[in-house]
Amino acid sequence: MVSAGKKILIADDEPDILEIISYNLQLHGYEVITARDGDQAILKAKQNQPDLIILDIMMPKKNGIEVCKILRAQPEFNETIIVFLTALNDELSHVKGLEYGADDFISKPISPKIMVSKVNSFFRRINKPETTNAIELGDIRIVPDEYMVYYKDQPINLAKKEFELLNYLASKPGRVFLRNEILSRIWGSEVIVGDRTIDVHIRKIRQKLGIDCITTVKGVGYKFEI
Amino acid sequence: MVSAGKKILIADDEPDILEIISYNLQLHGYEVITARDGDQAILKAKQNQPDLIILDIMMPKKNGIEVCKILRAQPEFNETIIVFLTALNDELSHVKGLEYGADDFISKPISPKIMVSKVNSFFRRINKPETTNAIELGDIRIVPDEYMVYYKDQPINLAKKEFELLNYLASKPGRVFLRNEILSRIWGSEVIVGDRTIDVHIRKIRQKLGIDCITTVKGVGYKFEI
DNA sequence: TGGGGTGTTAACAATTTGGTAATGATGAAT
């Protein structure tokens, strides 16, 4: 059972390892981004907003721990799972890593098969709250597992961004999400998009759903409510 | 969408770059202060208390890293975002910059458009969602998360400024807020508005709420009370 | 290789808002 469409960033300086692991993860439906050093890892993390980041400890430019420290300092990576790749008995790294907010460790060497199963289990861990429980509000049911929305049990096909936007707003019904919040969560903090982009997506959602469940709060943002 | 009225200090010794960047940032509603060397940067930073400081690394008098080091040593610049402009592959500066508390790096050359987007994202980062708790007084419930006010559970739609004003007054029920206090808190200290502006907003709140919960204290200000 | 779906932008329309001016009340001090 694969968590479809999840993004994984892997940073390691050994091309072979990168190749093998990313190939296997892709086979299992994950979207994989790779980086060869610490700086690249930070850059690509910001650009792509992955759900899981796997960092080799020993890397050129910045080591995994530094990368973790820098990423964790930014709110947008609060929720991201960060995992270290370590040599088998490197206790010191374990300790340091935990201090800076690592979620777990994977010991090298590791077989691709075990790697995939570990990755699956990471997502199982965080998916419990949202994936198991689809959001259901009034006549609207949002099922992240299926990337699908139902209105009165009628399936409604939203595009990826539309779905993510709706799902995000619906995660806290009634709460206003600032345009800034929406941008950094859905688009990532370093993406260049124009002012009207959010509006257009909101419009498409409203149009496809046919009912008015997204309220504009002028000068502030949008909120989902029945 | 722009963090309006934010002050940005840019320090670079090349007038052309200064010109282009500051023009574009101003277009997007930012207030821009410029400096041509390190000493000037420090001086203007102290004078203007900008929200974001962009420092070229290579500058006359003091280089960007020295400036950063000096500013960071002062408590008033603890919260300020400091960012370096660096040549593309200047790894050494990256490392040193981090040591002295830089928040990020921008590689030169950079297009104005990307610069603006980066600046936007810096402010997005610090514009944390305010998870303030709801205020409940008598039959009135003020929920900042929702930008919404309820009277006897009936939702009342206030405009942004109206809501902020009511929320501010209600933050300390019974206390009188001077007109000056209200002005600097809700309108900001730099904005100049006429005498009657507050009154009009108070009036609109009273009208929409339908009950008299804002008391005028003549010659002093307003207070919220049931 | 071309067609459908997707994401983004530009351009313009529609709407809301924030602010002001003008004028009318109020009330305390003279």
Added chain:
DNA sequence: ATTCATCATTACCAAATTGTTAACACCCCA
């Protein structure tokens, strides 16, 4: 009672913000 400063009210306008539409580039897949 008159005066003066202060606040209330109203209507109006400009600016800010969002809605809408169409067009475009892109990617994936048949």
